[in-house]
Amino acid sequence: MATAAPPAEHERERAPRRRGRGSRRVAVGAALLALAFLLALRQLGLLFPDHIVWPVMLAAAGVALIWRQWGGRGRPAPPPTTARSAATQAAPEPAVSDERAALRTLYRGGFGVALIVGAGLLFLYANGALSGLGDVALTALVAIVALGLILAPFWWRLGNTLAAERAERIRSQERAEVAAHLHDSVLQTLALVQQRADDPKTVATLARRQERELRDWLRGRPPTAERESFSAALEAAAEEVEEAHGVRIDVVAVGDHPLDERAEALVAAAREALTNAAKFAGDAGPVSAYAEASPRRVQVFVRDRGPGFALDAVPPDRRGVRESIVGRMARHGGTATLHTAPGQGTEVELTLEDRE
Amino acid sequence: MNPSVVIVDDHELFRAGVRSELAAHVEVVGDADGVESAVPAILATEPDVVLLDVHMPGGGGVEVIRQVAKVRPEQRFLALSVSDAPDDVIAVIRAGARGYVTKSITPAELADAVRRVADGDAVFSPRLAGFVLDAFAGALPASQVDPELDQLTAREREVLQHIARGYMYKEIALRLGISAKTVEAHVSAVLRKLQLSNRHELSRWAAERRLVD
Numbered sequence: 001m002a003t004a005a006p007p008a009e010h011e012r013e014r015a016p017r018r019r020g021r022g023s024r025r026v027a028v029g030a031a032l033l034a035l036a037f038l039l040a041l042r043q044l045g046l047l048f049p050d051h052i053v054w055p056v057m058l059a060a061a062g063v064a065l066i067w068r069q070w071g072g073r074g075r076p077a078p079p080p081t082t083a084r085s086a087a088t089q090a091a092p093e094p095a096v097s098d099e100r101a102a103l104r105t106l107y108r109g110g111f112g113v114a115l116i117v118g119a120g121l122l123f124l125y126a127n128g129a130l131s132g133l134g135d136v137a138l139t140a141l142v143a144i145v146a147l148g149l150i151l152a153p154f155w156w157r158l159g160n161t162l163a164a165e166r167a168e169r170i171r172s173q174e175r176a177e178v179a180a181h182l183h184d185s186v187l188q189t190l191a192l193v194q195q196r197a198d199d200p201k202t203v204a205t206l207a208r209r210q211e212r213e214l215r216d217w218l219r220g221r222p223p224t225a226e227r228e229s230f231s232a233a234l235e236a237a238a239e240e241v242e243e244a245h246g247v248r249i250d251v252v253a254v255g256d257h258p259l260d261e262r263a264e265a266l267v268a269a270a271r272e273a274l275t276n277a278a279k280f281a282g283d284a285g286p287v288s289a290y291a292e293a294s295p296r297r298v299q300v301f302v303r304d305r306g307p308g309f310a311l312d313a314v315p316p317d318r319r320g321v322r323e324s325i326v327g328r329m330a331r332h333g334g335t336a337t338l339h340t341a342p343g344q345g346t347e348v349e350l351t352l353e354d355r356e
Numbered sequence: 357m358n359p360s361v362v363i364v365d366d367h368e369l370f371r372a373g374v375r376s377e378l379a380a381h382v383e384v385v386g387d388a389d390g391v392e393s394a395v396p397a398i399l400a401t402e403p404d405v406v407l408l409d410v411h412m413p414g415g416g417g418v419e420v421i422r423q424v425a426k427v428r429p430e431q432r433f434l435a436l437s438v439s440d441a442p443d444d445v446i447a448v449i450r451a452g453a454r455g456y457v458t459k460s461i462t463p464a465e466l467a468d469a470v471r472r473v474a475d476g477d478a479v480f481s482p483r484l485a486g487f488v489l490d491a492f493a494g495a496l497p498a499s500q501v502d503p504e505l506d507q508l509t510a511r512e513r514e515v516l517q518h519i520a521r522g523y524m525y526k527e528i529a530l531r532l533g534i535s536a537k538t539v540e541a542h543v544s545a546v547l548r549k550l551q552l553s554n555r556h557e558l559s560r561w562a563a564e565r566r567l568v569d
Contacts, residue, residue, distance in 0.1 A: 219441065248460075252486035252520045285462075288482060288522025292489070301521040347521070 027112070030064030031057045051126030055119040062115030185213055201246045208248065212239060230257035230267065230298060234291050237271040247282035249274060249289055257293040265332040266298060266352050272324040273302040273348040281306020281346065296354045303347040308340045325350070359404040359474035363387040364394040364420060365436070366412045370459070374407065374466070381467035391415050395423045398431065404474040408453065410437035410444050421451040434473045436461075442487045449550050455479025477540045478547040485519035488546060508546065515542040 038053045121137075189210040196202045216222070231253035238249040257263055270289065277287040281304035290301045321338070325348065329336040334352040361382045365371050371387050378384065385401045388394035391414035398406055398420075406424075408417040417435055424431050435453040437444060445456050454473045457466065458481060469479040480488070492508050508516070511532075518528040525543075529536040 215440070250482060250522070252482050254486050254489045254520070286522075290482065290486070290517070290521040292517070303522045305522075344527075 027061040027065045027115075031061035034060035051123070055123035055126070058119035058122065059116050062112040062119060065112030065115065181217065185217075186210060205243055205246055208242065209239075228259055230259050230263040230293055231255075231291060233259050233264065233267045234270060234289065234300065237267055238274055238289055241271060241274040241278050245275070245278035245282055247278040248286040249278070250286050251289045251291070253291040253293070255293040257295075257298050262332045262334070262352055263298060265328055266300060266334065266350055269325045269328045269334075269336065269350050270300045270302060272328075273300075273350070276321065276348075277302055277304035277306070277346065280304070284345075298352045300350040301347055302350075303345060305345045308342050308344045308346050358383045359470055360385045360401070361405050361407055361470060362394075362398050362401055362403040363407045364389075364398075364412070364417070365407070365409040366390055367409075370409075377463035378467055378470070382470055391419050391423070394420045398424050399427055402428070402431075404432065405470050406431060406433045407470070408433050408435050408448075410435055410439055410448050417448050417453070418451040421448070421453060425452055432473050432476070434469060434479060436466075440483050442490075445484055445487055446491070446550070449484075449547070452551065454547065455481075456484045457481050458483065472540075476544075478543045480516070480519050480543055480546075482520045482522055485516040488550060489513065489516050489520065508549070512542050512546050515539055516546060519543075 035053065035057045038056060042053075189206055192206055193203050196206070221227070234253065235251050238251045241247075242249045259267075270291075274287060274289060281287070284305040284307070286305075288301075288303045290303075292299045326336045329350055329352070332352065334350065337349040337351075338346065339349065340346040359382050361378065361384050363371050363374055363384060364387065365374075366389050368389065371389070375384050375387070382405075385403050386397045388397045390412055394406075394408075406420075408420060410417045412420075417433075417437075421433055433453040435445075435448040435456045436459060437448075437456070438459045439445075440458055449456060454476075455469060455478055457469055457479060461469070461481070472479050488508075492513075514532065515528060518531065523531065525536050525539045529539045532539070
């Protein structure tokens, strides 16, 4: 057995580093490495007969399996999947999967032990050491089985307890995280709302901002400012206009588009249209922004329910519409169309066709 | 005659608010604060419309719809929620609600929505219209598509786009040169496609979107 030790040692260093992959693959890999190592030695003239090569290979696989399973015990708990799952699910699921993981650990660990014991027996048998020891081997086997039967329930319960403890730890971590978030956001806002109770506009703005932030958090997505896409940029622009003018803007976006230079120009034009709508029609109810993006075309519609106006009546010096919206769209190969009439609200339609 | 309504919501403040806001427009015949109390209340009063909160302990709005539908399949539901998560919306629509509005809706709009649902029409908020357009936008392999159910017609798409842009049915009818009844027929057709379509892609889409978003 002495000759088998060096390659096994060698594998022992290697195996833990591969934790986190499929343990079956690790075991097979370790066995193949051991085999390659021995074959290389054989090629160099250091002859190992078959009755050493095969047991060593088996043992290497077993060691790798055991290390993969039990060496990995101290692994930190996986982070909670998303903030939403933390908030909405009372997490019975982690407990179940934990239990299953513990079972798998036991099962695979046992398999590793069996591999090593098998390798040892094979080695002894191949070397003829077992011939006179049949009785002893049988005795040992019976003893091992008996020991296994005695220890199994204990082992089982240990696994379960560990799993339960871990689930509880994850739960309390998630609870702490949710509490911390609510404290930093909602409670702060509520305190501000109480201070400003006599200022309805500020209160509404505070509430809107908090609502947006909380929705993003519940959906487990970063705030609009940190996302890089056309629809996120549009939503961010709408949020800014909303805060600046205290008018609600409902954004509905279908599809998305990368935020290239032209899409940025489109967002800038849309922001101007939103600002106009908020300024001139903000009292008449919420402003709607609808964006539809496909690879070929991006469109934004900004609609208000304000008084509307006759297009001819717009004075030529009104740079907002002419320059910032129509002109900007034209410079980037797009179009801007106004639908309006007195008493019917105003809708600005911005279209950007793909150039190709 | 004003439509009769049962309000199902686990927030008492909200129930009281809706009750007083809608008092002039509808006849509130009952309310309930959860799945268990809602089902008998609805079956006892047989209202024209049930205003239904999506998130409640004990299974939520979807569960109420499921249980009532067993006994009274013709019951009409209008879902009402603070959530605008696509999977919530799609789930309750597919369970059988005739419309979905968020709680930020104005009282006048809510009263109008209740009346439309009572008349058998469908009520789509701009956001719901956006979700539906999004859900039907993805091209599917031809073998998986039931052309009768899984595609929106050009007209239906146009109507949904106008809803998403913030137009009321009447305004849409005016813009598209069709009657308001036709607009309603298109929206009802879309609702039917949403409910009957056997694409599991629809729910998968909703789930994925939450992760991707």
